[in-house]
């Protein structure tokens with residue numbers, strides 16, 4: 654299977670001298686197309702930095718990052734913009750929505766950047782909002798939506814332009830455990846329907862339960878964490894069967 658993501662010997666240091674912070678140290682990672690990989694790690698272990706170098710939001714100090722065959726370190730500014738517009742999409746813990754815009758206006762932004770004709774754009778936006786369960790809320794602004802609904806809008810915005818790779822930085826970090834399980838299940842089903850690749854960082858065992866593979870980031874290095882059963886959300890199954898809360902099922 655072709656790799657969607659391939660990182661080799663990636664190093665990223667912030668600052669210098671005694672104040673240097675080695676966020677990523679000689680980091681290797683392979684993610685196959687269509688795979689959903691969860692990366693756990695304590696606060697400050699380098700999870701966000703890893704996503705940023707993959708999405709060309711941060712430069713590398715050493716090593717190489719290949720995203721869908723593109724050598725990210727070799728891209729010029731235009732190439733980096735194209736990567737973020739056409740290949741990767743982000744979902745953030747803090748949702749990142751524009752508060753003055755409605756759900757449909759927020760979701761339409763990536764299509765406006767591509768200058769998609771309005772009729773096609775409106776159809777795509779309506780379809781994706783329906784798919785993420787926000788059909789009745791398209792005209793509401795973020796202030797009128799719950800945390801789970803915010804993340805559904807963020808996911809719709811990330812998916813609407815049909816990127817190959819979803820990068821999600823603690824996507825359930827601001828959600829309660831039940832809503833987290835709903836959002837992770839939605840991420841899983843929407844990326845599977847599109848044969849997309851997903852790399853998610855998390856402290857949340859619910860996410861790990863939905864991933865094909867889990868890795869641990871410790872002081873800038875990755876190692877295997879566990880091998881959950883693909884697409885079999887242990888937490889949700891237990892919750893339905895035994896009434897057990899997802900946050901009690903699994904390690905963190």
Ligand SMILES: Nc1ncnc2c1ncn2[C@@H]1O[C@H](COP(=O)(O)OP(=O)(O)OP(=O)(O)O)[C@@H](O)[C@H]1O
Nearest residue numbers: 667668674676694695696697698699700701702703
């Ligand atoms: N722009 C920056 N300037 C200086 N140091 C930074 C910068 N960005 C990140 N760091 C440092 O790099 C290290 C890794 O940060 P990063 O945000 O990648 O960790 P994280 O695992 O995502 O943490 P969290 O779970 O708290 O979000 C931390 O020590 C952080 O303070």
